[in-house]
């Protein structure tokens with residue numbers, strides 16, 4: 001990390017002296033992600049079963065949990081990884097792991113998000129792990145979402161970036177077309193996510209941890225009723241799951257240039 005900072009800084013308001021720079025204004029996006037992740041790990045207690053998220057923000061939380069285990073400040077943690085990537089990271093850091101079959105109730109999950117709306121609805125899955133994330137975070141008593149301020153949007157899809165949908169490979173272009181048609185009024189363009197071929201080879205569909213493909217929905221306008229949109233998407237037989245996480249986050253931690261804010265959905 002380039003500049004010195006206190007990852008435990010807790011500022012919820014703009015500084016009183018208007019002309020002084022905001023406390024975290026010099027930090028990079030990566031440093032802000034780390035601050036949000038460290039703050040979330042303060043919710044972790046010894047003996048907990050913890051859902052370990054996926055992505056560049058969540059990886060800081062996984063690393064921090066491992067550090068605290070090594071220092072003896074946390075004990076008897078069981079991690080439930082939300083992707084093969086996180087599984088590999090946790091194994092390399094020596095975090096004891098399990099799965100939902102053995103631990104169907106998760107005490108706390110910590111994960112990043114691609115978008116967060118004012119009601120704490122999320123877009124997730126731009127990293128491709130939405131299905132396992134939704135299963136594990138849906139089984140969690142508490143779900144703490146960690147983001148830097150760039151992830152805050154006025155409405156779902158509002159960043160102009162993808163709202164991912166995991167689909168079965170069979171006739172995926174048929175499913176892609178159906179999804180595009182579904183949100184035509186919102187100016188939807190649906191694209192099958194492709195992975196650049198190695199060594200200059202042809203691009204091929206990106207494959208999830210579950211052997212499925214991803215259709216990314218790009219929305220020009222607000223789709224409105226998210227629950228209704230969710231139901232319509234899930235009605236297509238070719239759809240496995242979508243990346244809108246509605247009403248699931250219990251706590252949001254945002255790191256931005258003015259500091260860290262912690263917002264509880266129920267408090």
Ligand SMILES: O=C(CO)[C@H](O)[C@H](O)COP(=O)(O)O
Pocket residue numbers: 053054055056057058111112113114123124125126127128129130133
């Ligand atoms: O849903 C996810 C992976 O599928 C990630 O949580 C989401 O993409 C955020 O990632 P990052 O912290 O790297 O911005």
